[in-house]
Amino acid sequence: MAALRVGVVGGGLIAQAVHVPNLDASAEVALAAIADPSRIVAEGMAARYGIPSWHLDWRAMLDAGGLDAIVVCSPHATHAQIVLAAIELGIHCLVEKPLCIDPADAETIAAAADAAGVVVQIGYMKRYDPAFDLLLAGLPDPDGLRMIDVTTYDPWMSREPYVPWGSMLRGDDIPDAVLAEGRLAEARQVGAAVGADDPATVRSFSYTFLACLVHDVNLIHGVLERWGLDAVPVSSAAWADGKAASAELRLANGARWRTSWLLLPGLERFEERVRLSFRDQLHTLTFPVPYHETAPTVLEVLTTAEGAPVDARSSQVSDSYVAELAAFVAAVRGDAGAGRTPALQSVRDLVVLRDLFRLRE
Numbered sequence: 001m002a003a004l005r006v007g008v009v010g011g012g013l014i015a016q017a018v019h020v021p022n023l024d025a026s027a028e029v030a031l032a033a034i035a036d037p038s039r040i041v042a043e044g045m046a047a048r049y050g051i052p053s054w055h056l057d058w059r060a061m062l063d064a065g066g067l068d069a070i071v072v073c074s075p076h077a078t079h080a081q082i083v084l085a086a087i088e089l090g091i092h093c094l095v096e097k098p099l100c101i102d103p104a105d106a107e108t109i110a111a112a113a114d115a116a117g118v119v120v121q122i123g124y125m126k127r128y129d130p131a132f133d134l135l136l137a138g139l140p141d142p143d144g145l146r147m148i149d150v151t152t153y154d155p156w157m158s159r160e161p162y163v164p165w166g167s168m169l170r171g172d173d174i175p176d177a178v179l180a181e182g183r184l185a186e187a188r189q190v191g192a193a194v195g196a197d198d199p200a201t202v203r204s205f206s207y208t209f210l211a212c213l214v215h216d217v218n219l220i221h222g223v224l225e226r227w228g229l230d231a232v233p234v235s236s237a238a239w240a241d242g243k244a245a246s247a248e249l250r251l252a253n254g255a256r257w258r259t260s261w262l263l264l265p266g267l268e269r270f271e272e273r274v275r276l277s278f279r280d281q282l283h284t285l286t287f288p289v290p291y292h293e294t295a296p297t298v299l300e301v302l303t304t305a306e307g308a309p310v311d312a313r314s315s316q317v318s319d320s321y322v323a324e325l326a327a328f329v330a331a332v333r334g335d336a337g338a339g340r341t342p343a344l345q346s347v348r349d350l351v352v353l354r355d356l357f358r359l360r361e
Contacts, residue, residue: 009070073096092331132297145253208242
């Protein structure tokens with residue numbers, strides 16, 4: 001079967017650290033084009049990976065034709081326009097989270113993708129981690145569920161040793177007009193979503209909620225899907241100039257779901273822990289730092305047998321970004337069950353985050 005011809009939109013951190021190397025290593029795809037407003041990045045990445053076509057504008061890349069799919073790694077505010085344009089051309093999309101900023105745009109994208117028969121998959125890589133599958137397989141009936149608690153300590157990973165900055169291309173030559181246009185688009189879309197567009201609101205919603213909390217919101221939605229449970233936003237808070245946030249939701253069975261994200265640059269350690277507390281069991285999933293393929297995801301299950309605690313522990317080492325790409329390729333080739341994170345699912349994530357943000361203290 002012929003390799004999928006794939007273009008990349010945006011050549012920043014996630015593209016250079018994850019997506020372009022994975023695309024280059026895959027026998028299922030052919031890196032056909034890249035677009036970035038930085039000539040340093042676009043031309044440099046094309047030379048580094050032998051990409052035959054590079055562009056300073058994503059529109060020019062799509063207009064050039066010859067693509068089966070794109071991977072969207074550009075800023076949040078560009079996602080909706082890029083994805084809708086690709087759908088119109090019948091081009092499949094793997095989109096870095098979030099799908100977009102405004103839930104209304106997400107609904108438009110989901111409807112357009114469905115009507116066109118185009119795959120739009122969101123980059124929630126944790127949903128493709130085999131340890132998450134083990135978690136789902138071992139969960140008991142939700143009647144005994146008391147609490148879901150998710151806590152992430154982020155040491156600010158946009159630096160060494162978390163990403164290889166020493167070998168990455170810096171887009172220091174992006175025109176000021178392009179940067180200004182991006183800031184205006186982001187403020188406009190945040191304003192449409194939450195009713196305010198001042199700089200503090202834009203940063204808190206677009207970054208803290210949509211770039212950080214969104215991963216865990218989607219992850220827990222994946223758990224709740226297994227049980228057919230919904231969650232109702234109760235409250236949220238953001239503080240420390242957007243460097244910390246938390247949210248609480250109420251499940252249909254009365255249990256609570258709490259999610260927190262804290263930027264702790266002095267910690268020098270990443271930790272993301274998901275804990276589901278039941279009447280007689282604890283299920284804890286601990287994710288390693290992203291981008292490090294050899295670090296394990298650990299699942300611990302604490303139960304009781306004959307009046308004594310039983311602690312079972314398993315470790316899974318797997319590159320969930322590679323699994324995510326494989327699922328996208330399979331979905332494009334017609335495997336309807338391969339993609340676990342379609343656009344319609346992202347609509348729910350964005351609506352919940354918008355509603356939580358509106359309830360913030």
